[in-house]
Amino acid sequence: MTYQDIFSALADPTRRQIFENLRDRPKTVGELAMGQTVSRPAVSQHLRVLQDAHLVSVEPQGNRRLYSIKRDGLKELRDYLDCFWSDAFSAYRAEIARIVEKEGK
Structure with missing residues (x-):
């Protein structure tokens, strides 16, 4: 799974809301459908779609299926976003060094 697949899966607002509704605890389809349009x-x-993107897992329990966030499914996205953080921190570090050097002269 690539970060593009994850972005694609979460691009739909309804899907994003369903995903976010799983943040606190696993839920059934019925629970997730309440309040949806x-x-x-x-x-x-x-x-x-969220399952195919490895963002949620499903656990059959009798005649119900419990869906939960698959935390390791976010790793690819986290890795992708982390490269931007390291770029930002590098730029911040360079700016601090430039200011310190300028003030030292």
């Missing part, structure tokens, strides 16, 4: 089958389809 889409049907339960549509929520299931969104969950399938």
Whole structure:
């Protein structure tokens, strides 16, 4: 899975909201469908996309299926975003060094 796949999966606002609703605890499709403007089958389809992107996992429990965030599924995205942080910190460090050098002269 690549960070592009994760961006693509989370690009849809409904899918993002479903994903964010799993932050606190695992939930069933019915729980996730409450408060949504889409049907339960549509929520299931969104969950399938999130599953394919390795962002959620599903655990069958009797006749229910519990969905939860797959934390390691975010690693690719985190790695991608981290490169921007290191670039920003490098630029910040260079600016501090430039200011210190300028004030020292």
